[in-house]
Amino acid sequence: MEMQGTRLLSTTQEQAWQALNDPEILKACIPGCDKFEASEPNVYSVQVALKIGPVAAKFNGKVSLIDIVAPNSYSLKFEANGGIAGFGKGESHVNLKSSENGVELNYSVNSQVGGKIAQLGQRLIDGVAKSLAEEFFTKFEDQLTARFPVNEIASNITKETNDQRKSEDSSRLKWTLALLAIAAVAALGLIAYTS
Numbered sequence: 001m002e003m004q005g006t007r008l009l010s011t012t013q014e015q016a017w018q019a020l021n022d023p024e025i026l027k028a029c030i031p032g033c034d035k036f037e038a039s040e041p042n043v044y045s046v047q048v049a050l051k052i053g054p055v056a057a058k059f060n061g062k063v064s065l066i067d068i069v070a071p072n073s074y075s076l077k078f079e080a081n082g083g084i085a086g087f088g089k090g091e092s093h094v095n096l097k098s099s100e101n102g103v104e105l106n107y108s109v110n111s112q113v114g115g116k117i118a119q120l121g122q123r124l125i126d127g128v129a130k131s132l133a134e135e136f137f138t139k140f141e142d143q144l145t146a147r148f149p150v151n152e153i154a155s156n157i158t159k160e161t162n163d164q165r166k167s168e169d170s171s172r173l174k175w176t177l178a179l180l181a182i183a184a185v186a187a188l189g190l191i192a193y194t195s
Contacts, residue, residue: 002108006105015147017070025143028143034058042064056085057085059080073094085116092107094107
């Protein structure tokens, strides 16, 4: 199963990053989560009770954070086993980007399921996954609002946006001067820069 989406959060990038790395917040937001505890650095033991169609089970597993680029992004590898109900495993990538109205959270998930839950059909599994994702983000936004009051969020977003603009203006000036110097010295007509 593949799933991707974007959410606009009314918080700063740093606040969203803190929340995404807080096991208590994640435990409170993941539907059916009974346990989300650090077992070693960047590795968490997880227990989740889920019902997908007629199949209900407790899944035990682990989540590993990898490719961490604080406070911008990380990837997660996860695996869970629900006994005869089946198993799930996969990868997810989360990316945060500041915007004028808060922070944009982009995510993608690629997962596989096996056992009884795999026999339920892709359509049912996809529907449940989308529903669980929506429930997670609703709870996550509630947690952000509770932890970071609206006035604090607004002032931090304004400060973060202004700091980012100053940094971007300074960066543009440096690139412009560098490009002019290179163009003059090398007498090049065009310099292409791709990212």
